[in-house]
Amino acid sequence: MTTNAPRPEILRYTAFSSSPEGGNPAGVVLDATGLDDAAMLAIAAELGYSESAFLTAPPAGLGSGGKAGAGAGAGRAYTIRYFSPKAEVPFCGHATIATAVALAERIGPGELVFATRAGTVPVAVTAEGGTVRATLTSVEPHTEEIAGADLAEALAALDWPAADLDPAFPPRIAFAGARHLVLAAATRARLADLAYDFARLEALMHRLDLTTVQLVWRESAGVFHVRDPFPVGGVVEDPATGAAAAAFGAYARELGLVPEDAVLTLHQGEDLGRPGELTVTLRAGDPRVHVGGTGARIV
Structure with a gap:
């Protein structure tokens, strides 16, 4: 100042x-x-x-x-x-x-x-x-592969066995303004059980220039539950992450996991007692991702 x-x-x-x-x-x-x-x-x-x-x-x-x-x-x-x-x-x-x-x-x-x-x-x-x-x-998004050794380190830091991942959702790094590692849990119980090695995950995220790790579980065709560890920001978990939602929308579309025209609902914060809802809109012919939600002043 x-x-x-x-x-x-x-x-x-x-x-x-x-x-x-x-x-x-x-x-x-x-x-x-x-x-x-x-x-x-x-x-x-x-x-x-x-x-x-x-x-x-x-x-x-x-x-x-x-x-x-x-x-x-x-x-x-x-x-x-x-x-x-x-x-x-x-x-x-x-x-x-x-x-x-x-x-x-x-x-x-x-x-x-x-x-x-x-x-x-x-x-x-x-x-x-x-x-x-x-x-x-969002800005124009993209995705990229993650090296096997880096994925193994991320899973070790999370204490997630590889068998607990959903094979329909390949791990990727996705970008729509910031970089996020997308990992999909096979079950809601796996997503709910989040107790990770803060320092170990933070070190990996700094090395890969990641903002959060976007952990997802698919409830239905267009409904997902998500959680975002954020140790690089000094926060154990982000309650609702718009940048990661945009990155996930780009990821899901690029891998053909959702239609080119789609409206996805992401539920986040339930496991923290701060439920939120993010709407991700994808439009055919439009490379960018649209993320919307409500807001309110905290007195």
């Missing part, structure tokens, strides 16, 4: 739930002008949420930003940065949704554009019956 700069207003919102007790909490600073990296990291660490988001004016050419409290006709483009309690991350889905909901409550629903380190992320916000819903559009 620059010398004598006032402390910014720090908001707390949850994403992927309309209840403050559900979903994934995020810190939101709608005007981070004057905050340096150290100050943003300090705020994120103080809040202790898996990520916090910080808004400033957009880069030249993207549009004109607007401070909270501006009218509905104000600029709706911003630069956004995300910090976990330990480090900056290139993209965070739940903090994007939380920020969009916070903005909508101040400047009204509509279209937003966020410049992230991973690329430009449009967000559409609607409001109906007192509930605000935001849907982000």
Whole structure:
């Protein structure tokens, strides 16, 4: 923070739930002008949420930003940065949704554009019956193979026998703004039993530049339950992970596990007592992935 700069207003919102007790909490600073990296990291660490988001004016050419409290006709483009309690991350889905909901409550629903380190992320916000819903559009995604030795290390850190994986869902690293290792459990019981070696998994994730490990179990054709260990962010588990949901949507489509046109429902946070619901929309001919959910302010 620059010398004598006032402390910014720090908001707390949850994403992927309309209840403050559900979903994934995020810190939101709608005007981070004057905050340096150290100050943003300090705020994120103080809040202790898996990520916090910080808004400033957009880069030249993207549009004109607007401070909270501006009218509905104000600029709706911003630069956004995300910090976990330990480090900056290139993209965070739940903090994007939380920020969009916070903005909508101040400047009204509509279209937003966020410049992230991973690329430009449009967000559409609607409001109906007192509930605000935001849907982000990811950067262009891709997947890649994971080396056998790295997969074996991940499973050892998780204490998951290879036989507990669902053979219909091959392990892959998927990207839609951040990198996530996708591993599918054969049973709901396997997914529910999560007690991993924090330091060992963190070391592997740093080496592979992973943001989370996306653990999934398929309940039905379009319904999945997911969990996301997040040791690189200083958090044992992320309650609802929009970036990983986008990466998983790209993964499932690329491997032909779901139709090119599909709407997937991801349930996350149930095992933490913070249930949330993420909607992943895939459209034929559109390489990007759309992830939506509700949000609410935490008082």
